[in-house]
Amino acid sequence: MYGLVNKAIQDMICKYHGEDTWETIKQKAALEDIDFFIGMDGYPDDVTYCLVEAACEVLSIPAHEILKAFGEYWLTYTAEEGYGELLASAGNSLPQFIDNLDNLHARVGLSFSELRPPSFECEHNSDKSMDLHYQSTRQGLSPMVIGLLHGLAKRFDTKVDVTQISFREQGDPHDIFSIKYKDSQSDDK
Ligand code: 1MF
Numbered sequence: 001m002y003g004l005v006n007k008a009i010q011d012m013i014c015k016y017h018g019e020d021t022w023e024t025i026k027q028k029a030a031l032e033d034i035d036f037f038i039g040m041d042g043y044p045d046d047v048t049y050c051l052v053e054a055a056c057e058v059l060s061i062p063a064h065e066i067l068k069a070f071g072e073y074w075l076t077y078t079a080e081e082g083y084g085e086l087l088a089s090a091g092n093s094l095p096q097f098i099d100n101l102d103n104l105h106a107r108v109g110l111s112f113s114e115l116r117p118p119s120f121e122c123e124h125n126s127d128k129s130m131d132l133h134y135q136s137t138r139q140g141l142s143p144m145v146i147g148l149l150h151g152l153a154k155r156f157d158t159k160v161d162v163t164q165i166s167f168r169e170q171g172d173p174h175d176i177f178s179i180k181y182k183d184s185q186s187d188d189k
Contacts, residue, residue: 028054071147
């Protein structure tokens with residue numbers, strides 16, 4: 001994955017647990033030879049998975065919680081690290097943004113050819129509910145998607161309820177999330 005992802009993990013860990021804890025995690029992940037991550041360089045996915053695994057052990061937090069927290073963090077991190085306009089161009093509501101995610105990744109992929117973008121396909125069921133089909137070349141990241149959805153909800157001041165209804169790791173063809181959402185200020189039930 002692009003170094004931007006590893007940089008964001010580092011930033012989140014330093015912010016909430018301090019530099020020393022980050023150094024411990026980096027060492028545990030056997031990445032002590034890396035002085036810093038370069039955002040626009042591609043790194044093996046293993047680097048990211050090892051960081052998450054080491055963070056689990058050092059912080060005694062399960063992987064799914066770290067991934068979920070990271071998903072939320074990704075939205076504020078990228079908004080502040082030069083991708084504010086990219087995010088803004090994807091829409092100004094939760095459903096619109098999700099509908100535009102494949103376009104957003106296509107735009108990034110034009111400039112950065114090593115991107116392996118996931119695909120997010122929406123089935124809008126009825127008012128304020130949808131099924132989201134998530135397909136990725138990578139395994140085990142569905143908790144991060146749940147965090148990303150909560151991060152989007154925060155961004156748009158929307159209440160969201162996410163339930164995973166199909167699980168690739170249990171042999172389903174891909175992950176599917178059932179999403180219900182509601183604008184915070186709206187009165188509809
Ligand atoms: O292949 C990749 O390296 C990769 C990296 C990040 C692919 C996707 C992503 C973003 N994605 C990560 C989780 C899914 C991974 C997977 O299933 O394979 C999050 C997608 C997302 C979902 C909901 C809401 C917002 C989301 O992301 C917005 C976004 C997506 C990509 C970028 C920024 C914001 C991005 C920008 C520049 C990149 C890489 C990704 O590369 C750089 C970095 C620095 C300098 C130049 C290029």
